[in-house]
Amino acid sequence: MKENVHARAKELFERALVEGLASADQTWLDAHLRECQDCSGEAARTQELLRAFRGVTVSLPRDLAARTQFRVRLHASETAQTSNGGALLWVITAASWLLGVLSAPLVWRIFAWAGSEFKLPRLVLEVGFVLWWTIPALVAVAVVLHQRSGARGFASATEDVGR
16 A cells, blocks of 8 residues: 555656646645655655756757758658659559550560561560560669659758758
């Protein structure tokens, strides 16, 4: 039971430091701190520590707010560019797939003609046909990755300038 009293006193003291207490809780805490030497010592040490923290001065760069605003605007700009580019990429991808499905029979006929003319094995034709469709997709992925790495490089370069 005594341990619960001390735990309640500690909890009330912490709450009093942060948000304040109702008058009944404050009265109980004051009475307990007068009676309990351990809790009053802990409260005194906590108060002393808080006074020491309040006495510490922290110097901040004068342009900290401007640099922070710059970084927030830069991040917002990058996000807007990525979201706009993402929608465009989806539209282009859908159009590419639609054109690919519609033109696949024609492309296969061209590969079959080239295979018969140059006496190429069927495996070479099939690999060529697959590469015909995958190479543009790989180029698109490379472009997107390059743009994203360029945006990150620009962001880190502007961060260095802002410091």
